[in-house]
Every structure is written in structure tokens, then in C-alpha cells.
Amino acid sequence: MVTKTNSGAVDMSCDFFGVKLASPVFTASGCAASGKELSNFMDLTSIGGVVTKSVMLEPRAGRATPRMSETPSGMLNGIGLQGPGIDYFLENDLSWLSERKIATIVSIAGNTVEEFSKLAYKLKNRPEILAIEVNISCPNVENRNKVFACNPVTAQDAVKAVRKHISNVPLLAKLSPDVTDIVEIAGSVIKAGVNGLSLINTLLGMAIDTNTFKPVLSGGTGGLSGPAIRPVAVRCIHQVRAAFSEVFILGSGGLRTGSDGLEFIAAGANALSVGTAIFNDPSAPVRIHNEIAEKLGNKKIDSLASVRNAAHD
Amino acid sequence: MPIQHESSVISNSRAGAYHLISLTAGDIPKSYKPGQFVTLSIDGLASSLILRRSFSIYQAQDRGVYGGSIEIVVAAHGEGTKWITQLRRNDSVNIVGPLGKPFPIPKDPVSCILIGGGYGSAPLFRLAEALKNRGCRVDFILGAQNSEKLFGLLEARRLGHNVVITTADGSAGQTGFVTDPLPELIEKTSSQVIYSCGPMPMLSAITEIAKANKIYSFTAVEEAMACGIGVCMTCVLPVIGEDGVTRMLRSCVDGPIFNGEKVRWSDVGTVPSETFGSGNH
Numbered sequence: 001m002v003t004k005t006n007s008g009a010v011d012m013s014c015d016f017f018g019v020k021l022a023s024p025v026f027t028a029s030g031c032a033a034s035g036k037e038l039s040n041f042m043d044l045t046s047i048g049g050v051v052t053k054s055v056m057l058e059p060r061a062g063r064a065t066p067r068m069s070e071t072p073s074g075m076l077n078g079i080g081l082q083g084p085g086i087d088y089f090l091e092n093d094l095s096w097l098s099e100r101k102i103a104t105i106v107s108i109a110g111n112t113v114e115e116f117s118k119l120a121y122k123l124k125n126r127p128e129i130l131a132i133e134v135n136i137s138c139p140n141v142e143n144r145n146k147v148f149a150c151n152p153v154t155a156q157d158a159v160k161a162v163r164k165h166i167s168n169v170p171l172l173a174k175l176s177p178d179v180t181d182i183v184e185i186a187g188s189v190i191k192a193g194v195n196g197l198s199l200i201n202t203l204l205g206m207a208i209d210t211n212t213f214k215p216v217l218s219g220g221t222g223g224l225s226g227p228a229i230r231p232v233a234v235r236c237i238h239q240v241r242a243a244f245s246e247v248f249i250l251g252s253g254g255l256r257t258g259s260d261g262l263e264f265i266a267a268g269a270n271a272l273s274v275g276t277a278i279f280n281d282p283s284a285p286v287r288i289h290n291e292i293a294e295k296l297g298n299k300k301i302d303s304l305a306s307v308r309n310a311a312h313d
Numbered sequence: 314m315p316i317q318h319e320s321s322v323i324s325n326s327r328a329g330a331y332h333l334i335s336l337t338a339g340d341i342p343k344s345y346k347p348g349q350f351v352t353l354s355i356d357g358l359a360s361s362l363i364l365r366r367s368f369s370i371y372q373a374q375d376r377g378v379y380g381g382s383i384e385i386v387v388a389a390h391g392e393g394t395k396w397i398t399q400l401r402r403n404d405s406v407n408i409v410g411p412l413g414k415p416f417p418i419p420k421d422p423v424s425c426i427l428i429g430g431g432y433g434s435a436p437l438f439r440l441a442e443a444l445k446n447r448g449c450r451v452d453f454i455l456g457a458q459n460s461e462k463l464f465g466l467l468e469a470r471r472l473g474h475n476v477v478i479t480t481a482d483g484s485a486g487q488t489g490f491v492t493d494p495l496p497e498l499i500e501k502t503s504s505q506v507i508y509s510c511g512p513m514p515m516l517s518a519i520t521e522i523a524k525a526n527k528i529y530s531f532t533a534v535e536e537a538m539a540c541g542i543g544v545c546m547t548c549v550l551p552v553i554g555e556d557g558v559t560r561m562l563r564s565c566v567d568g569p570i571f572n573g574e575k576v577r578w579s580d581v582g583t584v585p586s587e588t589f590g591s592g593n594h
Contacts, residue, residue, distance in 0.1 A: 037543040059590035068547040279540040
């Protein structure tokens with residue numbers, strides 16, 4: 001009952017910095033843990049790979065409950081990056097993934113620039129890692145808890161701290177859409193040496209319980225994800241692609257169907273990552289891959305790559 | 314191992330305040346053990362309700378006219394559960410299961426008390442069968458706000474040595490809560506284990522009584538879940554491990570059955586200061 005991708009006659013391959021992947025579809029960070037649980041539902045070697053839940057330097061308990069609230073075509077979450085810390089992750093989760101030859105993008109998150117640097121140091125010389133995703137959509141404790149990704153300077157600082165230690169593995173920066181000009185932030189992290197961008201992270205939101213008149217989530221605010229944010233993701237990908245014709249874009253944000261995936265590709269994404277849709281359908285990445293292949297097949301389009309950037313003149 | 318299955322509805326009938334829904338379940342019943350649950354998605358891929366709803370498995374049959382099938386008990390709380398209660402025969406619904414850890418079964422044929430609050434009793438009947446197969450004596454306490462909200466009375470009478478009913482409004486059985494008759498029943502039956510499923514305050518109160526009587530309390534907790542399969546980290550609660558360390562555990566994969574004594578009931582909804590990963594551990 002473990003599902004597998006099927007591309008039919010369509011070339012669904014994805015050039016990932018010189019590595020040819022059979023599928024452009026990844027799991028998105030925070031929606032797949034480290035792959036183990038999802039391996040009950042799909043063959044993770046048949047998709048592009050797994051983007052792991054953002055790991056921090058130290059073990060982290062996360063926020064109190066309630067951590068989640070369902071919203072129209074989406075959800076708010078405020079998990080607070082609960083996780084076991086980088087040492088446990090490397091010993092247990094990364095080894096589990098690499099033993100099974102599952103392509104892995106390791107997502108890292110730091111409270112400070114120094115923590116990003118230490119995390120990067122721990123990931124040095126790990127050939128089993130396909131890429132590192134720098135989650136800069138977390139609060140910077142040294143800058144009044146303002147999110148790294150919301151300021152071109154702090155975004156750049158976090159990325160530079162990682163690049164300093166990582167020379168032979170592609171770096172992706174995951175950007176927040178909660179900015180006035182995402183192209184500016186993209187430009188600053190590209191200058192800092194990232195090879196690609198993950199677009200987009202969740203949008204900051206809030207839900208209020210109308211019985212108590214208090215915020216539903218224990219932390220007040222949370223990240224909005226799911227199909228509700230998809231048009232924002234498509235817009236961000238399109239804007240960034242229009243400004244940077246070469247940068248690698250891993251598109252995410254409300255992806256639920258193959259048709260959604262084609263929107264992202266046409267807007268300029270090189271690959272896709274599926275997040276909240278996994279909560280709705282644990283084998284969604286495989287289904288989305290197959291739906292894309294089927295739709296292209298029906299349109300007699302023989303490769304996914306030929307659709308990329310099609311929404312641009 | 315959990316399976317994702319495109320299920321069709323076999324039947325949907327009323328049972329007091331609830332709906333009893335029977336679903337085709339493929340191979341899900343083959344590995345099912347009492348205490349495990351399933352999740353249902355709401356409508357198709359265009360639905361605006363994207364989170365699955367979780368339900369204890371009430372009955373599971375691994376073969377029959379429809380192949381494998383399961384039964385769940387549903388109360389229409391919100392839009393999602395309302396959609397489920399309106400399902401009709403042959404409608405399709407995507408299900409995932411069996412999920413979670415089952416109730417542990419004692420090695421020896423000891424006496425056990427099974428306590429259900431409202432339709433929280435749903436997973437207890439298959440548990441009762443498993444316990445009886447082990448030679449255990451089984452007694453039930455079923456409680457609810459009112460008689461409409463009791464579930465599984467006939468089943469409890471068939472399987473249980475004794476069945477005590479409590480309702481808050483006195484419309485059936487004793488007026489009061491499931492914890493009222495519990496101390497006396499423990500003494501009378503010399504029970505060694507209590508199994509319970511229902512609202513968190515009930516589980517906490519039962520565990521206190523179990524502790525006072527130096528017997529086991531296994532509780533099936535209800536925490537809001539987003540994924541049900543262990544990836545979202547939504548349904549956590551503080552639980553003390555074998556090493557004495559409190560961790561925020563996922564009720565979907567580390568539970569939903571927990572040793573009640575290990576759950577920090579009064580701290581549910583918080584991250585206690587010495588929890589693993591809180592910075593103070």
C-alpha cells in the first residue's frame with residue numbers, strides 16, 4: 001500500500017544542481033518530520049526527496065498547546081520548532097534517511113547568527129546531504145525577536161554564517177512572504193552566496209476564540225499555511241523569477257494538486273515542496289507528482305522542464 | 314503499519330446522540346488492536362476543511378461481505394464532523410489507520426475496570442473482548458451528561474460482569490460522575506487495572522483514584538490533532554518518561570494510550586519548566 005510515483009511517458013526529472021532527480025516533488029519542512037512516519041504511505045526514494053523539519057542546535061520543547069487552529073482552506077500553527085537538536089538528528093534521523101538513500105535537504109533554524117554558524121559547522125563534510133535549507137523565518141533573539149527573513153541585512157547575516165562553513169553543498173534560503181519586497185530579500189541572500197531559494201514560508205496570522213475572546217494559539221500568532229496561501233506563493237515565485245532568471249527556486253505554499261504544481265512551475269519554480277497537504281493526504285507528494293505527469297501527458301507535453309517559466313513573457 | 318484507504322460508507326445510523334458509521338477498510342482491520350484510531354478526510358480535494366478528523370475504532374472486522382470494515386462513533390461538533398454524520402451509503406471517504414499505540418493487555422488474568430465518558434466508550438468494547446480472552450474479569454462504568462449521550466450500554470452489559478451507569482443530570486443510572494462509584498468498585502472487584510477514555514479532566518480524576526489504590530490507570534487521551542500520523546507536532550502533552558524526564562509527547566504516535574500516572578495532567582496545555590528541550594532541563 002506504499003505508493004510510488006509514475007511519470008508515464010513524461011520526463012519529470014529535475015536537475016538539482018547537477019544531480020538528476022526522478023521527481024521535482026519534495027516534502028516541505030515541518031510537514032514530514034524526518035521522513036520515517038511518511039514512509040508508511042509512500043516510497044520516499046520515488047519522489048524528489050525530503051526536506052526535514054527545521055533542526056536547531058539544542059533540543060527544544062516547543063510551545064504550549066493549543067499549537068494549531070484550522071482556518072478556511074488552511075491552518076495556523078505555532079509549534080515553536082519542537083525538536084531533538086542537531087546531534088540527535090544527525091545520529092538518528094539523517095542516518096535513517098541516508099541508509100535508505102532518500103535524497104535529503106536538511107533544514108536548519110537558529111535563534112542567533114552564531115547558532116546558524118554552529119549548525120552549519122555540524123553539517124560540514126556530510127556527503128549524504130543533498131542540500132541545506134536555511135530557515136530564516138524564525139525570530140532573531142538578538143534583534144528584538146524580529147524574524148531574520150524580514151530584513152535584508154539580518155537575512156544576509158544568517159546565510160553568510162552558514163555559507164562560511166559550507167562550500168560543497170547547495171544552500172537554499174527559505175524566505176518569508178511577510179515582507180514589502182521579497183525581491184529585495186532574495187537579492188540580498190543571493191549576494192550572500194545562496195544557490196537557491198525556498199519560496200515561500202508561512203504567513204503570520206492569528207485566530208481568536210469568540211467564546212473567550214483570546215487568541216486560539218498559545219503563542220498568540222502562528223504561521224498560516226495550506227491552499228489559502230497558494231496565490232501568494234505563486235506571486236512571490238513569479239516576482240523573484242522575473243528578477244533573477246538563473247536562481248534555483250523550490251516552490252512551496254499551499255500546494256495540493258498537480259494543477260497547483262504546474263502553476264508554481266510556470267511561475268518559475270524548479271522544484272516543489274508539499275507541506276500542509278500532507279496532513280490532509282499523507283501520500284500527497286506522490287499523488288501530486290502523478291497528477292502533474294498525467295496532466296502534461298494529456299496535453300502532449302513531454303517534459304516538465306518545458307513548462308518552467310511559461311507564465312513569463 | 315497504517316494504511317491509507319479510499320473507503321466507502323456501508324451504513325450510517327443513529328445511536329442516541331451519536332452516529333454509528335460503518336466503513337469499508339481494506340486491510341486496516343488486519344493489524345488493528347483495541348485503542349487504535351483512524352482519521353477521515355473531509356470531502357474531496359476541493360474541501361476547505363483540510364485537517365483530518367480522528368476517531369477511535371469501535372468495531373473492526375477483517376473479513377466480511379465488504380472485505381475489511383470498521384465502525385466509528387461520531388458526534389457532530391463542528392462543520393467537519395457534521396459532514397461525516399451526513400455521509401450516506403456508498404459515499405466515499407479517505408481513511409488512514411490503524412493509528413496510535415493500543416491499550417496494553419495484562420499478562421495475567423486480573424480484574425479490570427473499563428470507564429467510558431460519553432462516546433469515549435467506543436474503543437472499550439473490543440478491549441473488553443481482548444481482556445476476556447486473557448481471562449480477565451471486566452467491569453464497566455459508563456457515564457455521560459445525560460442518557461442520550463451514553464454509548465454502548467447493551468454491549469457493555471453483554472461483555473461486563475457489572476455495568477455501572479452515571480449521568481450528570483440523573484436521566485439514567487446514578488446521578489453524578491464516573492469517578493463516584495469507582496473507589497467502591499475497585500474494592501469490590503479487587504481490580505488491578507483501570508482503562509479509560511473520555512474528557513481529560515475525567516482521565517486525570519480516574520488516575521488519581523487509581524494511584525490512591527496503587528493500581529494501573531491506562532488512559533486514552535483526546536488532544537487536537539492536525540495529521541494523526543506523527544509529523545505535525547500539534548497534539549503534544551507533557552509526559553514523564555522511564556528516565557524521569559518530562560517530554561512533550563505526541564498523542565497520535567506515542568499515545569493515544571498513556572500510563573495515566575506518567576501524564577502531567579495539571580500541566581497539560583503548558584510546557585513545564587523542566588521539560589526536555591525547555592532550556593531548563
